[in-house]
Amino acid sequence: MIDFAALKRDRRAALAATAGLGVLLALAPFLIGAAAGATWLRILDFALLYIMLALGLNIVVGFAGLLDMGYIAFYGVGAYLYALLASPHFGLHWPVWAILPTGALVAGLFGVLLGAPTLRLRGDYLAIVTLGFGEIIRIFLNNLNAPINITNGPQGISGIDPIHFGSVSLAKPIDIFGFSLPSLHAYYYLFLLLALGIVFVTIRLENSRIGRAWVAIREDEIAAKACGINTRNIKLLAFAMGASFGGVAGGLFAGFQAFVSPESFSLMESVMVLCMVVLGGMGNIFGVILGGALLTILPEVFRHSAGPVQQAIFGKVLLDPEALRMLLFGLALIVVMLYRPAGLWPSTRRRQEFKGSAA
Amino acid sequence: MSGVGEILLEAKNIGKHFGGVRALRDVSLTIRRGEIYGLIGPNGAGKTTFFNCLTGLYTPNGGELMFDGKKLQASAPHKAAQRGIARTFQNIRLFGNMTAMENIMVGRHVRTRTGVIGAVLRDARTRAEEAAIRRRAEELLHYVDIADRADDLARNLSYGDQRRLEIARALATDPQLLALDEPAAGMNGTETEELRVLIEGIRNDGVTVLLIEHDVKLVMGLCDRVAVLDYGAKICEDVPAVVQHDPRVIEAYLGGAVA
Ligand SMILES: Nc1ncnc2c1ncn2[C@@H]1O[C@H](COP(=O)(O)OP(=O)(O)OP(=O)(O)O)[C@@H](O)[C@H]1O
Ligand SMILES: [Mg+2]
Secondary structure (H helix, E strand, C coil): CCCHHHHHHHHHHHHHHHHHHHHHHHHHHHHHHHHHCHHHHHHHHHHHHHHHHHHHHHHHHHHCCCCCCCCHHHHHHHHHHHHHHEECCCCEECCHHHHHHHHHHHHHHHHHHHHHHHCCCCHHHHHHHHHHHHHHHHHHHHHCCCCCCCCCHHHCEECCCCCEECCEECCCCEEECCEEECHHHHHHHHHHHHHHHHHHHHHHHHCCHHHHHHHHHHHCHHHHHHCCCCHHHHHHHHHHHHHHHHHHHHHHHHHHHCEECHHHHCHHHHHHHHHHHHHHHCCCHHHHHHHHHHHHHHHHHHHHHHHHHHHHHHCCCCCCHHHHHHHHHHHHHHHHHHHCCCCCCCCHHHHHHHHHHHC | CCCCCCEEEEEEEEEEEECCEEEEEEEEEEEECCCEEEEECCCCCCHHHHHHHHCCCCCCCEEEEEECCEECCCCCHHHHHHHCEEECCCCCCCCCCCEHHHHHHHHHHHHCCCCHHHHHHCCHHHHHHHHHHHHHHHHHHHHCCCHHHCCCEHHHCCHHHHHHHHHHHHHCCCCCEEEEECCCCCCCHHHHHHHHHHHHHHHHCCCEEEEECCCHHHHHHHCCEEEEEECCEEEEEECHHHHHHCHHHHHHHHHHHHC
């Protein structure tokens, strides 16, 4: 029997929760801006970019079970594409609405390019090959300044057009009916919009024929084949989808920073995004979002508090805040993985999985 | 159903070796539409290898497979499923961390079309297809009698239920030929009897069955014809009553037991 009253109550509760979350997300930049200032607002904007990245990588690692260690390359592709198409470097100034889809498409193609030679590989072998791929892209970005200067080498590309829609640029305060919306706030809303779009696409995909095929491949590739799944195409699709999210995030990053250089796309960044996915809860969209937010914000909290806290306790700074930050960060990772091996907010699937293997 | 008795699968001189091991030697056999065809033989005779060649997991070193009048493409498992060959595995291969229901829904993959755009937009066609997938999966859960386990993870099902789920998943691909690799292994008497009824029902619903099985009673009671493999070669093919008394078959089994 269906308890309609309970269902109605649940729906009302869900609606209320959603509305509450909506208000919180809408007010977040004002609250954080007022409480903590522009530095933290900037970090909030970055958290949204990393959430997009983590959601993209989650499709490859969390859903399809393909351990990709070079994911940041797609972020780099998206970022450089924006930089090349909207900066004085080539004198091109494409509009955002044209660059972002192009970035998604090109990054998606790179995803297929990376995926194709790795189709037969799994686990650690796949990790090593993708790691190499990520580094190759970075090295190309570093060296494609001669004989023809495409990427401007290690100096990177600066003076990139800020994200703008017609004459409205997000780099300057935007005047809305006499009310002035600061730049960091405007970027926040744009990033939030795109992140929500990515969440929507991910949820739709997860609960579809495609999403089930991804999980089936992760669970047992041979059985998936026997069920008639063209594992090659479905895996390439996972690489392409994940990469295209990375490409979008990369484009936003370039417009936001107005500067890109190869060092933003190092192996460490790939590892970081992978940590977000694993620590948050592989395969669970909300866990991954949580992981993305926490791992962007926590290291910054450590960075900003390591000095002052030492000052307060010992009267002087004993350990370099930068070193201490990574130490604490590593410690936090270890603790989470020890006590919550399936991640902070695992999918029900994985929670049962870990319960089962522990029993 | 129409076409009962016509040839569905024709294997011609299938050979397969692994290094020096000749797992299959010129195996030829024909399976007719609507029959239950048994494939038996001592351990290591090459039965599973034959299944793997048939379903595209292995590429035979020689020979040809004709299915439903057309050649089967080698080493393309998803195409074999597309053509209408479904299978289960000797060591059950379910999607352990998906529910029983989801396992069967994956089986519908090959008969459905939704792509990325459809999945994201969830248009009327996609919604209808998704609903049909669910309906069919529910039907199959009932068909193999595990409807009460629909939302349990496959890995948490009992052994017998896992075997049934694997059959349901295979049936979800709308096969013409269902290949079962030792479905009764590890089952007790009652479970085996239930399985016999299930397999008979599947055949009566128009699906041809190819059955590898060590349980002689089950094979003899169920199969219309039986082929015997020994050291990769077919040594006999006939109705169960004849096969049972064939001296080569007795020799193969006894020889295996003594060695
Ligand atoms: N992938 C493989 N690599 C190497 N040898 C293999 C492979 N698959 C099967 N073989 C060998 O081929 C022979 C036939 O094996 P197969 O699994 O087909 O036997 P079977 O008849 O299914 O036996 P059982 O009743 O034990 O399941 C065996 O000698 C086996 O060791
Ligand atoms: Mg076998």
